[in-house]
Amino acid sequence: xxxxxxxxxxxxxxxxxxxxxNCSYKTSINNLQWYRQNSGRGLVHLIxxxxxxxxxxxxxxxxxxxxxxxxxxxxxxxxxxxDTASYFCATPNTGGFKTIFGAGTRLFVKA
Amino acid sequence: xxxxxQTPRHLVMGMTNKKSLKCEQxxxxxxxxxxxxxxxxxLELMFVYNFKEQTENNSVPSRFSPECxxxxxxxxxxxxxxxxxxxxxxxxxxxxxxxxxxxxxxFFGEGSRLTVL
Numbered sequence: 390x391x392x393x394x395x396x397x398x399x400x401x402x403x404x405x406x407x408x409x410x411n412c413s414y415k416t417s418i419n420n421l422q423w424y425r426q427n428s429g430r431g432l433v434h435l436i437x438x439x440x441x442x443x444x445x446x447x448x449x450x451x452x453x454x455x456x457x458x459x460x461x462x463x464x465x466x467x468x469x470x471x472d473t474a475s476y477f478c479a480t481p482n483t484g485g486f487k488t489i490f491g492a493g494t495r496l497f498v499k500a
Numbered sequence: 501x502x503x504x505x506q507t508p509r510h511l512v513m514g515m516t517n518k519k520s521l522k523c524e525q526x527x528x529x530x531x532x533x534x535x536x537x538x539x540x541x542x543l544e545l546m547f548v549y550n551f552k553e554q555t556e557n558n559s560v561p562s563r564f565s566p567e568c569x570x571x572x573x574x575x576x577x578x579x580x581x582x583x584x585x586x587x588x589x590x591x592x593x594x595x596x597x598x599x600x601x602x603x604x605x606x607f608f609g610e611g612s613r614l615t616v617l
Contacts, residue, residue, distance in 0.1 A: 420603055431502065431590055431608035432543075477543070481604030486531055486555055486594075488604055490543040 395478060395494040403499050408465040410494040412478030413458075421454055422479045423463050426493070432477065436463075470500040503527040506591050506609035513581065514617050521576040521612045523591030531595065532574040533606065534566060537588040549574060581616045588613050 396411045414421070420439045424432040438445045438454045438461065445452045451464040465472055475495050481488040504525045513519050525532065534546040548556035549568040563585075565577040574591055592606040 422603075422605065424606075429588065429611070429613065431504070431506075431610045432592075432606070433502070433608070434605050437603055437605065479606075486533070486548040486550060486604075487545060488533075488606055489545070490535075492540075492542045 395476070395491045397494060398492065399495045399497070401497045401499065402468055404468060404470055406468055408468050408472070408496055408498070410463045410476050410496070412461045412463070412491055414461075414478070414480050414491075415459065416480075416482075418456070418480045420481065421452075421461050422481070422488075423450075423452060423461075424477045424479055424490070426475045426477065428474070435476075465496075468496075468498045470498050472496060473498045502607050502609065504591060504593055504607050504609035506589075506612050508612060509610060510613045510615075512615045512617065513578065515581060515583070517581075518577070518579045520578065521589055521591075521614075523574040523576075523609055525572055525574075525591075525593040525607070525609075527593055527607060529593035529595055529607070530571045531593060532568060532571070533592040533594075534574065534576050535590040535592065537590055537611070539587075543590070547576075578614070581614075583616050586614055586616045 394413050422437045423435045426432045436447045438452045449466045454461045475493040477490045477493040479488050479490045507522045531550045533548050536544045545558050546560045547566040552568050567575040588611045590611045591609045594606050
């Protein structure tokens with residue numbers, strides 16, 4: 390079954406606003422990763438948070454992780470039209486090669 | 501430029517055709533992957549190769565046949581596909597798993613958009 394599930398499925402905001410996307414997962418994790426995908430293109434790794442971390446920042450990105458609730462959130466502050474893309478959370482299984490992706494959140498930022 | 505190159509970017513084929521997708525990575529990674537991305541579905545892991553050995557086959561139909569001649573190249577051979585196989589096929593690479601030290605970050609190519617008529 391699907392490991393990560395993002396919420397909402399789609400999000401439309403105005404440029405300058407913040408965008409928050411949530412992810413839930415089912416099993417124990419070593420780390421959780423967020424990826425971005427522009428339409429019809431490959432995925433690009435954005436940020437990784439380890440299981441012993443609660444929050445991490447990278448530029449306009451802020452990721453939180455709550456292992457007790459098996460959930461994570463990605464916040465994009467001061468969004469830009471260029472942030473329009475799909476965002477996926479992913480959880481690699483420890484020791485193996487099975488990185489499982491959620492269905493993604495489609496973000497549309499209106500200029 | 502991610503260091504992972506996929507060709508062709510677009511492919512249209514009939515159900516009786518035989519074609520191949522190619523992936524090449526210049527990142528010095530030893531693990532390579534094929535993922536399938538269909539509309540409105542999560543990415544599906546198809547195959548994983550680690551040091552040229554297949555470590556995962558996620559119940560993929562035999563009409564998809566992977567080949568990994570070396571750690572830098574990965575192929576997906578396609579034969580007698582069905583229209584429902586139309587999708588974006590993504591190749592990725594990563595460092596091999598070394599305990600908990602490796603993060604498992606994946607580096608993706610731009611994908612091959614396959615349409616089966």
